[in-house]
Amino acid sequence: MLASTMGGMKVSATLAINQELLARRQAGQPVLPMGFGEVGLPVHPRLRHALAEHAGRNGYGPVAGVDELRTAAAGYWARRGLPTDPAQVVAGPGSKALLYAVLLAAEADVALPAPSWVSYAAQATLAGRRVWHVPVEPGQGGAPDPARLAAMLAEASAAGEAPRVLVLTVADNPTGRVVSTATVAAIAALAEAHDLLILSDEIYADLPHDPDTVVPSPAWFAPERTVVTTGLSKSLAVGGWRTGVARFPAGARGEALRDRVLTIASEIWSAAPLPVQHVAADAFAEPVELRQRILASARLHGQVAASAAARLRTVGALLPDPQAGFYVYPDFAELAEPLARRGITDAAGLSRWLVDQHGLGSVPAPEFEGPVDALRVRFTTSMLYGESDTERLASLQADDPLALPWISAQLDRFSEALDDLLGSP
Numbered sequence: 001m002l003a004s005t006m007g008g009m010k011v012s013a014t015l016a017i018n019q020e021l022l023a024r025r026q027a028g029q030p031v032l033p034m035g036f037g038e039v040g041l042p043v044h045p046r047l048r049h050a051l052a053e054h055a056g057r058n059g060y061g062p063v064a065g066v067d068e069l070r071t072a073a074a075g076y077w078a079r080r081g082l083p084t085d086p087a088q089v090v091a092g093p094g095s096k097a098l099l100y101a102v103l104l105a106a107e108a109d110v111a112l113p114a115p116s117w118v119s120y121a122a123q124a125t126l127a128g129r130r131v132w133h134v135p136v137e138p139g140q141g142g143a144p145d146p147a148r149l150a151a152m153l154a155e156a157s158a159a160g161e162a163p164r165v166l167v168l169t170v171a172d173n174p175t176g177r178v179v180s181t182a183t184v185a186a187i188a189a190l191a192e193a194h195d196l197l198i199l200s201d202e203i204y205a206d207l208p209h210d211p212d213t214v215v216p217s218p219a220w221f222a223p224e225r226t227v228v229t230t231g232l233s234k235s236l237a238v239g240g241w242r243t244g245v246a247r248f249p250a251g252a253r254g255e256a257l258r259d260r261v262l263t264i265a266s267e268i269w270s271a272a273p274l275p276v277q278h279v280a281a282d283a284f285a286e287p288v289e290l291r292q293r294i295l296a297s298a299r300l301h302g303q304v305a306a307s308a309a310a311r312l313r314t315v316g317a318l319l320p321d322p323q324a325g326f327y328v329y330p331d332f333a334e335l336a337e338p339l340a341r342r343g344i345t346d347a348a349g350l351s352r353w354l355v356d357q358h359g360l361g362s363v364p365a366p367e368f369e370g371p372v373d374a375l376r377v378r379f380t381t382s383m384l385y386g387e388s389d390t391e392r393l394a395s396l397q398a399d400d401p402l403a404l405p406w407i408s409a410q411l412d413r414f415s416e417a418l419d420d421l422l423g424s425p
């Protein structure tokens, strides 16, 4: 049974590239860590102190999470136009575990935007579910093109298949784009018509580069059929603390799904780490100093991602401006000829060349889109902020972080690798 669902699966592509770069670094070789989606920023002192304060809490606590966290998360969502009862909230050891639990609990095949985060398809496969990739509209990210979604649903239904879960990522990884409100509304209407459950991964929602960007939640439009997940790994750079929350729809259907997720949680992680839950309760209450930290991070991510995008365009890669988070997803389609002269004919070959020749990490398109003949790779820009906490704090505080020597040196190395890739062999 295990062999059939895990056939061909391997360690998650992003973690694998992280391990490879780590080994290269330990061997004294230069690396440019643009593969793994981690945030190289220091833990805010308020969070450090809160963790120390709660370190003595060593009980398991309730499966759904402590009241303090569920109440704070409910307030966080209410401030984003989603009135929430704490009973609708479940805490977990990272939003990744919660996403998997929801996919398991939903017991249905899964529609995914192409591209979308690597783990959704892998998790659906682990859950024994079929994945349907649906392309996003040009320039959008994190949600499928509604017309193509409708066509896919019709095709599936004609074949007697029924994908009943749709995952959206608002704002998106890998494209760094924020889907338009109109597209989200159109998708919500389709979800209604086809009885889809929407799983909206909003872990990057607090990181728009321009704070005025609207980051639309599908739960605004289809509250009775949307589960929202988020966490602190990206906004507050505490990925290693493993903390996340899910918001289930109000009403009988949402409660039934939540109860199934609680059953799964009780058999897999029991409860999220208790001291971290208390820190997360403080963070989701959004004290002003943490809000300011998140705003400063988003600004820094925006400046560095925009520079990486500009450097990619200089060599002829195509990509829309990144709008949120810390990823760029360029298309090298126009550069197929010079790449072929390097012996590179697909995205995996491109990623491999960059890591072998320059220690430059990236993740190739098929990880995000399924089998696809495309010269696209994702670069992460959030690990370029310095080698020490002192440098990283200075990066956060700088008016012009691109002028800091440690950031400009990394971005220049990125350009050198791209120039070398596309120059004469």
Ligand SMILES: Cc1ncc(COP(=O)(O)O)c(C=O)c1O
Residues within 6 Å of the ligand: 037, 093, 094, 095, 096, 097, 117, 169, 173, 201, 203, 230, 231, 232, 233, 239, 242, 243, 244
């Ligand atoms: C789109 C997306 N969702 C979820 C996660 C997982 O986050 P967490 O640390 O909360 O498990 C990531 C992390 O890379 C991500 O990029």
